[in-house]
Every structure is written in structure tokens, then in C-alpha cells.
């Protein structure tokens with residue numbers, strides 16, 4: 086499918102000399118991005134594939150972290166007002182080489198990079214779906230989040246949804262003097278729908294079996310397979326309602342006997358238009374929305390988004406970086422989140438393996454303890470909405486008071502430091518030991534996991550896999566080390582990696598990561614004690630001044646690298662709304678190799694392979 | 708199964724010797740039937756979004772909704788009584804949801820869990836979001852929250868049990884599934900250029916005609932907002948009174964007429980009843 090991704094020897098160059106090298110090699114095709122607040126280079130789209138190959142092979146920026154489109158409608162020049170932004174990193178660690186390709190928005194076309202980085206596959210399909218950019222050379226260019234036949238490309242700036250009110254919040258209808266109508270009332274159908282003027286109702290009643298698979302490009306004739314008894318090939322539809330797909334995810338599998346031939350992931354069943362809504366929202370509005378991306382690790386999402394916006398805010402006036410205590414608390418929460426998430430995902434992996442709910446219930450018990458802490462600190466168990474620009478929402482209170490902790494109508498509360506200390510130095514390590522004792526050497530688990538769903542390291546990099554999926558394949562890439570943020574540089578922890586790149590490795594990587602998180606947490610406790618009383622609120626957390634520019638903030642979330650690409654465009658004071666707001670979702674991109682990993686596996690293994698990737702649909706579909 | 712508490716079932720004025728209360732219960736069929744139904748509500752194992760995490764949390768050992776009879780979650784709609792719509796309903800997903808609902812056997816109940824399922828929630832304005840599952844399916848209980856805490860979900864489930872307790876076998880409105888013939892399936896929405904509710908075909912056609920005439924499609928003109936303005940009380944009104952009386956006379960006559968008519972109607976109605 087792709088040529089060799091990891092060439093023999095590459096000298097990793099720093100970003101500046103890499104850019105100089107590119108300009109030297111492609112003098113006519115590469116130029117600096119000179120816009121205010123922007124970085125990287127602009128590449129002539131006709132040369133894009135060559136330049137990308139050079140970036141990957143000659144410069145060693147072989148990990149394509151993110152590829153996304155921006156619509157500069159009314160802002161840019163008419164012949165180049167849509168662009169693709171690529172962030173490439175060296176897999177050995179270091180900063181990003183940002184390169185962009187521009188195209189006119191009335192006929193947007195940019196060559197596909199799938200042959201250079203197969204990880205661009207889904208991201209280009211997303212850009213096609215939501216922005217309408219076509220990618221010549223893409224093997225399978227079709228909509229990914231919306232359905233085939235949907236009207237228009239919703240992330241374009243001039244595309245308006247049925248409940249459209251204004252471009253930016255706060256809507257004037259909501260101000261004190263405004264008259265608020267429910268959005269339904271303004272719509273003729275009383276619903277969130279809008280149809281084109283020349284709408285042909287006559288060809289809508291297709292409820293046949295084939296229509297279910299129409300537009301998937303399976304390359305199989307469903308009718309033929311169903312109509313004949315002579316072949317063993319079979320199309321199996323799993324999901325979107327299926328207990329093992331971890332949400333509303335759908336896979337259409339072609340089977341040869343019991344062996345998987347092709348697997349076509351179908352997503353978008355939870356596409357909640359996070360990015361469109363995010364571009365209408367103010368910067369602050371978006372914080373609680375990020376909770377709902379990966380709803381198991383809301384604190385981590387908050388942090389990633391805050392980092393992206395803070396990068397921009399730091400360029401403007403009146404910016405104070407977060408206090409040391411705020412950083413400690415952020416890391417504390419991020420690591421607790423990692424444990425929460427891994428407990429859940431391992432529990433569900435075992436569920437998929439057939440250990441129906443027993444390990445899950447034990448893991449969940451421990452998770453609930455941490456949620457109690459979250460509730461005491463942030464006020465909510467799941468959707469914490471805790472991090473603010475330049476700090477956090479509030480300090481850890483003296484006593485943890487969790488309403489969920491009700492015993493005989495009495496809410497118990499705990500001394501927060503004592504609670505935390507006991508949790509990280511006794512309760513959780515003990516639990517992990519016990520858990521591992523029962524599970525890690527279990528014969529069934531080993532038989533079903535070892536050498537199943539293997540992803541070799543070079544392919545893992547090429548597919549832009551992230552998190553335990555990447556590390557399970559033996560690549561020690563962790564944003565906390567490779568491109569450190571917050572106070573991670575001063576903390577002492579290891580990065581667990583696997584050897585074979587199979588399901589079992591991903592399982593052990595998660596277990597060991599939890600142990601590493603506990604190690605980090607134990608280092609944080611004395612820092613918490615030492616910084617008692619320091620202020621944790623950001624200086625202008627609620628009225629962020631965000632100057633013009635772009636930024637890409639990324640964190641190592643439990644599921645992998647979570648990135649936020651934010652473009653701010655506005656007057657000198659800085660606007661309250663991002664122009665472009667894109668989420669590089671690890672759950673989404675990690676699904677790219679799913680078909681590859683399931684190929685020639687047994688059908689029963691596909692749920693375990695999926696479980697070992699650990700997706701959450703809120704983030705996959707956004 | 709919840710413990711059989713005979714005292715709970717015992718409901719009639721029929722005299723029963725005190726010492727037999729623990730052994731014999733005399734009850735109505737409705738009550739026995741509702742009691743057994745509501746004590747074994749099997750939810751559909753079906754999670755949509757973030758709220759599903761709290762639903763699983765509620766099912767897990769700490770909150771444990773099997774205490775209330777939601778013993779098993781079934782992955783197939785054919786064995787479940789209750790659909791907990793736990794999360795954001797997108798246009799793409801509402802098609803399978805309606806399908807699943809149609810596949811559930813009667814009696815079936817729907818619970819909208821969380822802000823999203825109840826009315827669109829934080830994502831309401833999104834182009835792929837349905838503003839509440841009640842646009843497509845009849846909802847029995849709404850549980851507010853984003854996400855609702857396990858307690859809130861438990862409260863919703865208990866509320867549903869109360870609702871079931873109130874249903875009477877004697878009233879076909881309460882238990883329509885005992886009526887004649889199979890119940891009508893909910894029409895399955897179609898994914899066109901936007902989601903299409905087959906029940907709205909006529910409206911869509913009408914709107915298409917309007918569009919052909921060059922009138923804006925989709926938007927409906929809103930009536931002017933009635934703005935409350937308190938009437939200024941003025942002392943000078945005394946002068947105006949003279950004029951107003953003239954107008955009032957006509958008005959009063961009209962009002963009187965209306966009243967008479969209404970009275971006549973009421974009398975006729977009463978007469979027909981007795």
C-alpha cells in the first residue's frame with residue numbers, strides 16, 4: 086500500500102534548517118508563510134507530493150501528526166483562500182514542521198498525500214467531506230462523517246446550518262433586551278433541517294438492503310453475494326448498534342469463511358459538529374465542549390485546548406503564564422485522567438474478550454474513586470470543565486465533598502490530601518497488582534491477544550497512530566517527552582513500549598502507563614504541599630485576548646496525541662471567536678489502520694482489535 | 708427479582724384477616740401485572756454518547772440499577788422493554804434508533820437521558836444533530852442533566868416505574884398494545900440532502916412549491932413579539948371617558964350576545980348529558 090516509511094538513516098534537523106533545506110531544494114515551490122502569527126512554509130500544491138517525500142525521507146519529519154483544511158473565505162486572496170495545513174514531526178522528538186498548500190475555494194483541489202503518509206487517509210476524507218476539497222490520488226475519496234448525498238460542505242464559512250442565527254456568539258437575540266425564540270420555532274419543519282430548493286422527492290424511498298451499503302465503495306456486489314449459495318464470501322454489518330463497538334461505530338466486514346477480507350469502518354453516527362459550533366463559540370465557550378470530545382478524559386481535553394489558545398495568548402499583551410501550582414494541578418488532573426481512561430479501556434477490552442463485565446466492574450470501582458475527587462474539585466464527575474486559560478478553575482479544596490458519596494442520606498467528605506495520598510500510594514497500586522495477578526498471565530487472554538492484530542512499527546508511524554497503539558508497536562513516542570509541555574520535563578517517568586505490536590502489548594502498555602502515572606502523581610504530592618496558597622486562577626481567563634495567528638497545541642491524552650489547531654483572525658484587540666478550530670482526534674486517526682490490522686484475522690478478533698485501539702466515539706466523530 | 712412483598716400488593720377493601728396478611732394477597736389484576744412489569748424493566752444495551760458512560764456507571768456495582776429491576780441490559784431490541792436514549796441523537800443515528808424502536812416489542816418505553824436526548828443539549832444548533840429524540844419517538848420520561856448523575860438516572864427510572872404503576876388494564880389508552888391488530892411502526896427517517904421525516908412529506912412538498920414561487924424556504928416568519936408595556940395611568944383619562952362610553956355600548960352588546968350564546972351552548976350540552 087505504501088512505500089517504506091522509515092528510511093535507513095535520517096539526520097533529524099531542527100525546524101529552521103529544515104526550512105532552509107526545503108527552500109534550497111525547491112526554490113520555486115517553497116516559500117515562507119509570512120502572515121502575521123503564522124509559521125512554517127507554503128508549498129506549491131503541484132509540488133506538494135515531492136516536498137512531502139523530502140520532508141519525510143530526507144529531513145526525518147516522518148510522523149504526520151495532523152492534516153486539516155482551513156477556509157479563508159473573505160479573508161484570503163481569491164485564488165488561494167482555502168488551504169491544507171500539515172504538521173509533521175520527527176518521530177524521535179522535537180518541534181513541528183508546518184507546511185501548507187493553498188487552493189482556490191471555488192475549485193479546491195490538492196494532491197493527496199496518502200501515498201506518502203497513509204495516516205492522511207481519513208483526514209483528507211474529512212477535509213473533503215466538511216470543506217469540499219478534492220484530493221486527486223486518494224484511493225477512496227468519499228464522505229466520512231456525513232452521509233453521501235448530504236447538502237454541501239458544512240465547515241465552509243458560508244455554509245449555514247438550519248438553526249443559523251449569526252456568525253458569532255454571543256447572539257444578539259440572547260442579550261438581555263433580545264427576544265429569544267426556540268430555534269425550532271423559526272423553522273418551517275419544527276426541526277433542525279434544511280432542504281435545497283430544487284429538491285427531488287421522488288427518489289427517496291430506497292429502503293432496500295443494498296441502500297445500506299450504498300456509497301461505501303466496498304467493491305463487492307452485495308446482491309450477488311446474497312443471491313448465491315456457492316460462495317463463502319459474506320458481508321457482515323456490525324453496528325452502529327452493537328455492544329462491542331464502544332458506542333455508535335459501524336464496521337462493514339467482508340468475510341471469507343470466518344476470516345476477514347475487508348473491513349470498512351463507517352463513522353459519523355456521533356458527529357456533533359464540534360468544529361462548526363466551535364467556530365461560532367467564543368474561546369471560553371469552547372472549554373466545556375472539549376469535555377465532550379473524549380468524554381472519559383475531559384480534564385486532558387481541557388488541557389490540550391487551553392495550551393493551544395495560550396500559545397496564541399502568549400503573543401499578545403497582558404499575558405501571565407500559569408502559576409507553578411496551577412501547572413502542578415493540571416498535570417495531576419491529566420495523570421488521574423489517564424488512570425481513569427485506562428481502567429475503563431482495559432475493563433472494556435476484557436469485556437470484548439468475553440470476560441463479561443466482571444473485570445470491568447472491578448476497574449470501575451477504582452475509577453469511581455477518582456471521579457469522586459474530580460467531583461469534589463471541579464463540581465462534576467465526568468464533564469469537569471476545569472482548566473482555564475492561564476490556570477485552572479479553582480484550587481483543590483481542603484475537603485473533598487462528593488454528593489455521589491451518599492451513605493444513608495449523609496454526604497461524607499474527606500481530607501483531600503489524605504484522600505489523594507491514600508489513593509495514589511496505596512489503593513491504586515494495590516488494585517493494579519491484584520488486577521495483573523488475575524489477568525496478565527491468564528491463558529485465555531494470552532491466547533486471544535498475543536500476535537493478534539499486529540501493527541508493525543514502521544506502519545504505525547506511517548499511519549499516524551498515537552498513544553498506546555503507537556507505543557505498543559515499539560515506538561517510544563510520547564508527547565510528554567517528545568515535545569514537552571507544562572512541568573513534565575522536571576518529572577521522572579518512563580515510557581513503556583511493547584515489542585510485537587499486538588493486542589497484548591497494548592494491554593500491558595496501558596497497565597504500565599498507569600503505574601508510571603502513579604509514579605508521576607507521587608512526585609506531584611510534595612509539590613502540591615509546597616505550593617499551598619499560591620493562586621491558580623489565570624489573569625484574564627474569562628476574557629482571553631487572542632491575537633491574530635495560528636497555533637497547534639497538543640497533549641499526550643490517554644488515547645493518544647490530542648491536538649487543537651486554532652486560527653485566530655480579528656482586529657488588533659483580538660476576537661472572542663476562533664476563525665478555525667480543529668481537533669486532531671487520536672481516536673479518529675487511530676482507526677485508519679483498523680482495516681489493516683484486522684485483515685486475515687478471525688471475525689471474533691475484530692472486536693478485540695477495536696477494543697485494543699481504545700476509541701471513544703465522541704472524539705472519533707466529534 | 709425484587710422480593711415479593713405481599714403487603715405492597717395487597718390493595719382492596721376486601722376484608723382479609725390480619726394474620727393472613729403475610730401469606731395471602733388479594734389484589735387487582737392491573738396491580739399485579741404492573742408490579743411484575745415494572746420490577747423487571749430490561750433496558751436496551753445501547754449507548755450513544757457521553758451520557759452512556761454515566762448509564763454504564765449507574766449499571767455498575769456502585770449505583771447498581773438492578774436493585775430496581777433493571778436487572779439485565781439486553782443487546783437486542785427484541786428482548787428489551789425500555790430504550791434509554793443516552794446521548795446526542797444525530798441525524799445519521801436517528802435512522803437506526805427508529806429502526807430499533809420499531810423492533811422492540813410492546814409494551815415499550817423510551818427515556819430521554821440528558822440534555823441532548825431531551826432537546827438537543829449543547830449541540831442543538833449543529834447541522835447533524837436532532838433536537839431531541841421526541842421529534843421522532845414518544846418519550847415517557849425526560850432526565851435532565853449533562854450528563855445526569857447516576858442518582859438522577861435512578862430517579863428517572865423510578866419515575867418510569869411510577870408511571871407504569873399508574874397504568875390500568877381497563878383503560879385502552881393506557882395499554883394500547885392490547886388493542887386490535889399490530890401497532891403502527893414509526894416511519895423510518897430517510898437520509899436525503901438533510902434528514903427527512905416521512906411524516907412531514909406534505910410540509911416538504913408545500914415548502915418546495917413555495918420555493919418554486921421564489922419564496923424563502925425553511926424559515927417561517929415569526930409573529931411579532933408581544934412586548935409587555937405597562938399602561939401609564941393618567942389622571943387626564945377622565946375627559947376621555949365620555950367618548951369611550953359610546954364605543955363601549957356597542958361592545959357591551961356584542962359581549963352580551965356572545966355570553967348568551969355560550970350559555971345556550973352549555974345548557975344544550977348539559978341537557979344532552981342528563
Ligand code: SF4
Pocket residue numbers: 377756757758759793794795820821822823824828829852853854855
Ligand atoms: S447531555 Fe451532555 S453528557 Fe449527555 S450526551 Fe449530551 S453533551 Fe453528552
